[in-house]
Amino acid sequence: MLLRREMFRCYNSVTRLLSCKRCSLLRSLVLIFALSIVSSLFFLYRVMDTGLHVPRANPPVPHIRCDSQPYSSNLNVDVSSHHRLDDRLRVAHRALLITEVPNSKNGQRIRYFLNALRIEVKFEIKSKAIPTLTNKKSGRFAVIIFENYNTYLDLDTWSRQLVDKYCHDYRIGILSFVRPVDESTDSFRHVDNYHISFHYNLALMDFRIGEATTLWRIMKPGSIWKGALPDTWTIFKSNHSTYQPLAFSRILGRFSDADPKSYSYVPAIFDEGRIDGIPKVLLGSDLNFWLNSIVMMDALSYLSSGRLGLPLDRYIQVDVDDIFVGKEGIRMKVSDVEALVAAQERLEKEIDGFQFNLGYSGGFFLFGTDEEDDGDRKLIEYRHKFRWFSHMFRHEQPHKFPKEYIESAMKLNKQFAEENGIQVYGQYAVAPHHSGVYPVYEPLYSSWKEVWGVKTTSTEEYPKLLPSWKRRGFIHKGIMVLPRQTCGLFTTTVYSSDFRGGLAGLDSSIQGGEIFQTVLTTPINIFMTHLSNYGNDRLALYMLESLVKFVKCWTNFKLLSLPPVELGLKYFEMYPADKDPIWTNPCDYNRHLSIWPENKTCDKLPSFIVVGPQKTGTTALYSFLSQHPDIVSNLPTPKHFEEIQFFNTNNYYLGLDWYMDFFPQPDKPNTTLLFEKSANYFESDLAPKRVAALLPRAKIIVILMNPAKRAYSWYQHMRNHNDPTALNHTFYEVVSASDMASQNLRALHNRCLTPGLYAQHLVRWLDFFPAKQIHLVDSDELRNDPVNVMHLIQKFLHVQNYMDYSQHLRYDPAKGFFCQVLSNKQNKCLGKSKGHKYPSMDHRSEQHLHSFYRKHNINLSKLLSSFETQLPEWLTTELKDIETPKT
Numbered sequence: 001m002l003l004r005r006e007m008f009r010c011y012n013s014v015t016r017l018l019s020c021k022r023c024s025l026l027r028s029l030v031l032i033f034a035l036s037i038v039s040s041l042f043f044l045y046r047v048m049d050t051g052l053h054v055p056r057a058n059p060p061v062p063h064i065r066c067d068s069q070p071y072s073s074n075l076n077v078d079v080s081s082h083h084r085l086d087d088r089l090r091v092a093h094r095a096l097l098i099t100e101v102p103n104s105k106n107g108q109r110i111r112y113f114l115n116a117l118r119i120e121v122k123f124e125i126k127s128k129a130i131p132t133l134t135n136k137k138s139g140r141f142a143v144i145i146f147e148n149y150n151t152y153l154d155l156d157t158w159s160r161q162l163v164d165k166y167c168h169d170y171r172i173g174i175l176s177f178v179r180p181v182d183e184s185t186d187s188f189r190h191v192d193n194y195h196i197s198f199h200y201n202l203a204l205m206d207f208r209i210g211e212a213t214t215l216w217r218i219m220k221p222g223s224i225w226k227g228a229l230p231d232t233w234t235i236f237k238s239n240h241s242t243y244q245p246l247a248f249s250r251i252l253g254r255f256s257d258a259d260p261k262s263y264s265y266v267p268a269i270f271d272e273g274r275i276d277g278i279p280k281v282l283l284g285s286d287l288n289f290w291l292n293s294i295v296m297m298d299a300l301s302y303l304s305s306g307r308l309g310l311p312l313d314r315y316i317q318v319d320v321d322d323i324f325v326g327k328e329g330i331r332m333k334v335s336d337v338e339a340l341v342a343a344q345e346r347l348e349k350e351i352d353g354f355q356f357n358l359g360y361s362g363g364f365f366l367f368g369t370d371e372e373d374d375g376d377r378k379l380i381e382y383r384h385k386f387r388w389f390s391h392m393f394r395h396e397q398p399h400k401f402p403k404e405y406i407e408s409a410m411k412l413n414k415q416f417a418e419e420n421g422i423q424v425y426g427q428y429a430v431a432p433h434h435s436g437v438y439p440v441y442e443p444l445y446s447s448w449k450e451v452w453g454v455k456t457t458s459t460e461e462y463p464k465l466l467p468s469w470k471r472r473g474f475i476h477k478g479i480m481v482l483p484r485q486t487c488g489l490f491t492t493t494v495y496s497s498d499f500r501g502g503l504a505g506l507d508s509s510i511q512g513g514e515i516f517q518t519v520l521t522t523p524i525n526i527f528m529t530h531l532s533n534y535g536n537d538r539l540a541l542y543m544l545e546s547l548v549k550f551v552k553c554w555t556n557f558k559l560l561s562l563p564p565v566e567l568g569l570k571y572f573e574m575y576p577a578d579k580d581p582i583w584t585n586p587c588d589y590n591r592h593l594s595i596w597p598e599n600k601t602c603d604k605l606p607s608f609i610v611v612g613p614q615k616t617g618t619t620a621l622y623s624f625l626s627q628h629p630d631i632v633s634n635l636p637t638p639k640h641f642e643e644i645q646f647f648n649t650n651n652y653y654l655g656l657d658w659y660m661d662f663f664p665q666p667d668k669p670n671t672t673l674l675f676e677k678s679a680n681y682f683e684s685d686l687a688p689k690r691v692a693a694l695l696p697r698a699k700i701i702v703i704l705m706n707p708a709k710r711a712y713s714w715y716q717h718m719r720n721h722n723d724p725t726a727l728n729h730t731f732y733e734v735v736s737a738s739d740m741a742s743q744n745l746r747a748l749h750n751r752c753l754t755p756g757l758y759a760q761h762l763v764r765w766l767d768f769f770p771a772k773q774i775h776l777v778d779s780d781e782l783r784n785d786p787v788n789v790m791h792l793i794q795k796f797l798h799v800q801n802y803m804d805y806s807q808h809l810r811y812d813p814a815k816g817f818f819c820q821v822l823s824n825k826q827n828k829c830l831g832k833s834k835g836h837k838y839p840s841m842d843h844r845s846e847q848h849l850h851s852f853y854r855k856h857n858i859n860l861s862k863l864l865s866s867f868e869t870q871l872p873e874w875l876t877t878e879l880k881d882i883e884t885p886k887t
C-alpha cells in the first residue's frame with residue numbers, strides 16, 4: 001500500500017513538471033531521472049504484485065506454548081473414563097435448559113453449543129412451570145441446565161421437589177451459570193443450606209485449571225490461560241468437602257505474575273452432591289469465555305452419567321484442493337513443497353496416520369512462473385509421500401457439463417496421473433466448488449463411480465454452508481458424502497493479512513476461537529485448504545501445526561487420521577441417522593442455485609400435495625383437480641399409476657431429479673399449480689419432514705373419512721387385489737388380530753388400522769407445517785357434494801381462474817358417484833376399482849372399531865377444535881355421547 005502511495009505521489013510530481021512550460025534544461029534532466037525512477041518503481045510494484053523473483057518476508061512460525069502449573073501433583077486424567085454408570089435407566093439424549101428470559105444472549109450461546117454437540121434442547125423460561133420430566137418410564141432429559149443458578153435456588157417448593165426427585169431417580173445432575181438475581185443490586189449471596197457463597201461482578205485475569213477430578217475428561221488439568229478474562233465473573237467460596245474448585249483465577253490488576261498464591265479465586269466449581277445427592281457444576285461466567293466450553297463438555301458428560309459425552313478421539317483429515325490450479329504468484333515453489341513434506345513429517349508424530357490429501361487438476365500442471373513450475377515438478381517428485389485424489393482435469397464445475405464431458409475430463413485426469421506415476425486414491429474425489437455434490441447432479445455421481453470407483457466425497461454445502469455446526473453427511477447412490485469444515489483459509493488467503501483480522505485473527509481462531517471450537521465439538525473433521533494456502537505465507541501449515549499444539553495443550557484428545565473411505569465408514573457408524581439424505585429446494589438458497597444446472601427449474605415442483613389417507617376418495621379428488629386448466633398433476637408413474645410415492649418410500653433415494661421428472665414444465669409458471677397425490681404420505685413417519693425440507697411453502701390436503709369405514713374399504717381393496725392374507729381372513733379377524741396372530745395377519749392388521757389414527761398423524765404434519773397450510777376435506781362431502789369441496793379447495797389454493805365445478809361434475813346414477821361431464825349425455829367416471837360393490841360391514845367389526853378408534857377420534861376432535869376447524873359430521877356422530885370439547 002505504502003509503496004503504491006509513494007509511486008502515485010511521485011507520478012503526480014512528474015506530471016506537474018511535465019506541465020511546466022518554463023522548465024529549464026536542468027529541470028528536464030531531473031524529469032528524465034524521475035521518470036526512470038518511476039518506471040523502475042512501477043516495475044518493482046508489478047513484480048511484487050505477481051510475486052515474481054522478489055524475496056518476501058518469511059512465513060509466520062507457529063509459536064504456541066503450553067503454560068501449565070508446575071506445583072500440582074495430580075494432573076493425570078483417567079482418559080478411559082466415560083463417566084458411565086452401570087444403570088439401566090432410560091434417559092433421552094436431550095437437555096432441559098431453563099433460561100431467564102426468551103432469547104437471552106447466553107441462552108442462545110448455550111443452545112448453539114448444545115446443537116453443535118448434536119444434543120437436542122428443550123427450552124423453558126423460568127416463569128413457566130417445569131415441563132414434564134418423564135415419559136412413561138424414561139427420563140426426558142439427560143441433564144438440567146439453569147441459565148442462572150439462583151433460579152434453581154429460588155424455585156417454589158413444588159418445582160424444586162420435582163427437579164430434585166427427577167435428578168435422584170435418573171441419576172443426572174445440574175449444570176448452571178451463576179449470575180446475580182438482579183445485576184444492579186447484589187454483589188454477594190450466601191446460600192446457607194449449601195454452605196457456599198457467591199461474589200458477583202468481579203473482573204478477573206488468568207485462568208488456571210484445577211487438579212484432576214472425576215469430572216475432567218477432555219480438559220487438561222494444570223493448564224494456565226494468561227490474560228484478562230472477558231466480562232465480569234462470579235467467584236465461589238466454600239469450606240465444605242462436597243466442593244472441588246475446577247479452576248483458579250486472579251483479580252484483574254491486583255497481583256504480580258510471579259505470585260502463584262494469588263490464584264485464590266474460584267470461577268468454576270464442582271459440587272459432588274454430598275449435601276443433597278445431586279452433582280452440580282457451577283460456572284462463574286457464560287460461554288463467551290472459550291475455556292468454559294471445555295468445562296461445559298466435561299460437565300455435560302459427567303452430569304448425564306456419560307450419556308451426553310463425546311469420544312476423546314478427534315479425526316483430522318486435511319484436503320489440499322486445487323493442486324496445480326491457481327494463477328501465477330499464488331502457487332507453491334520448491335521450498336513450499338519441501339516445507340509441506342517437513343510439516344507432514346512433524347504432524348505424523350502428533351496425528352496417528354496423518355497424510356495430506358492432494359486434490360489435483362492435471363490440466364493446470366506447469367501453469368505458473370518458472371519457480372512455481374519447479375514447485376509442480378517437486379510435487380510430482382514427492383508424489384509417493386502424499387495421498388492423491390482427483391478433481392476435474394481443468395477444475396471445471398461438473399454441473400455445467402453433460403455426463404460424456406464429465407467422464408472424458410475425469411479420464412484425462414486419470415491419464416495425467418498415470419503419465420506422472422501418481423497412484424491416485426480413486427475411492428475419494430472432490431468436485432471443484434462443491435458443484436454437483438449438493439445439490440446432487442446425478443451425472444457427477446455416476447461418472448465418479450464409473451471412472452474412479454468413488455466411494456466417498458465431501459462438501460460444505462449439505463444441507464447448507466451455514467451455520468457450520470449444522471453441516472452433515474449423507475449417502476447417495478452408494479457414495480458417502482462427508483461434511484467438510486472451513487478453516488477460514490480460502491484460495492485467496494495467500495498472506496496472513498488476507499485472513500480476517502490478520503495473523504492475530506488467525507491466532508485467536510486457533511486459540512480457543514472458531515477453528516478450535518470446531519475440533520472441540522466435532523469428532524470427525526475434514527478441513528478444506530487450497531494449494532495457495534501452502535505457498536507464500538504457508539498459512540495452512542501455520543494453522544495446522546498451531547492448532548495441533550494448542551489442542552494438545554488444553555485437551556486429552558487423541559488425534560487420528562484415516563483414509564477417506566475408512567473415515568466415511570467411521571462417520572456413519574457414529575451417526576447412522578445421517579445416512580438418509582434430506583433433499584432441500586435449491587431455489588431457496590442462492591449458493592445452491594449457483595451450482596445447479598441452468599436447465600433445471602423449481603417451476604417443476606408441486607405447490608400442493610394431496611397426502612391421503614388411502615381409500616378416502618383421493619383418486620376422485622385427483623381427477624377433479626386435474627380438470628382445472630390451471631391445476632396440473634404429475635405424469636403417470638410406471639409402478640403406482642398416478643402416485644409418485646416419493647417422500648414415503650425408497651424412491652426418495654433416487655433423488656430430486658427423479659422426482660422432478662414426473663412434473664411437466666408449466667406453460668404459465670406464475671398461474672399454474674402443480675400437484676401430486678400419494679395416499680400413503682399421510683401416515684408415513686418420514687413424509688412430513690421430507691416434504692417440509694423440499695417444499696416448505698407447499699399446501700397439504702388431507703381427506704378424513706370415518707376411520708372404521710376407511711379400514712373396511714381398504715380391506716376390500718386388498719381382497720380385490722388378491723392379497724392372500726385378506727382373502728384368508730374375515731374383516732373381523734383382521735381388525736381384532738392380537739399380538740399372538742401370525743406375522744402376516746399382524747402386518748395386515750397394522751396396515752389396515754394405522755392410517756385411521758388421524759390425530760396422531762395430523763400432529764406430525766403440524767410439527768412441520770403451520771395449520772393454515774393444511775386443508776381438511778370431509779370424505780362424505782367429497783362423495784356427496786364435490787362441487788362445494790372444489791369451491792373450498794380453490795379458495796384455499798388461491799387459484800387465480802376460479803372454476804365453477806357445478807358445470808363440470810355430475811352425479812352418475814349408474815356409477816353411484818359424481819363424475820366428470822364430457823357432454824350432455826356422457827360422463828367420465830373412475831374405473832371399476834373405485835366404488836365397487838361389497839357387503840356392508842358386520843356389526844361385530846363395527847363395534848370393535850368403534851371402541852378401537854374412540855380415543856383417537858376424541859383426540860382428533862380436540863385437535864380440530866383447538867384450530868377452530870369444523871368437525872366432520874361422521875366425527876360428531878361417532879362422539880355424540882360425549883360433550884364437544886370447548887375451543
Ligand SMILES: Nc1ncnc2c1ncn2[C@@H]1O[C@H](COP(=O)(O)OS(=O)(=O)O)[C@@H](OP(=O)(O)O)[C@H]1O
Nearest residue numbers: 614615616617618619620679713817818834835836
Ligand atoms: N366420485 C367418486 N368416484 C369413485 N369413487 C369415489 C368417488 N368419490 C369418493 N369415492 C370413493 O373413493 C374410494 C377410493 O378411494 P381412493 O381413491 O382414495 O383409493 S386409493 O387409496 O387410491 O386406492 C372408493 O372407495 P370404495 O367404494 O370402498 O372402493 C369410493 O367410495
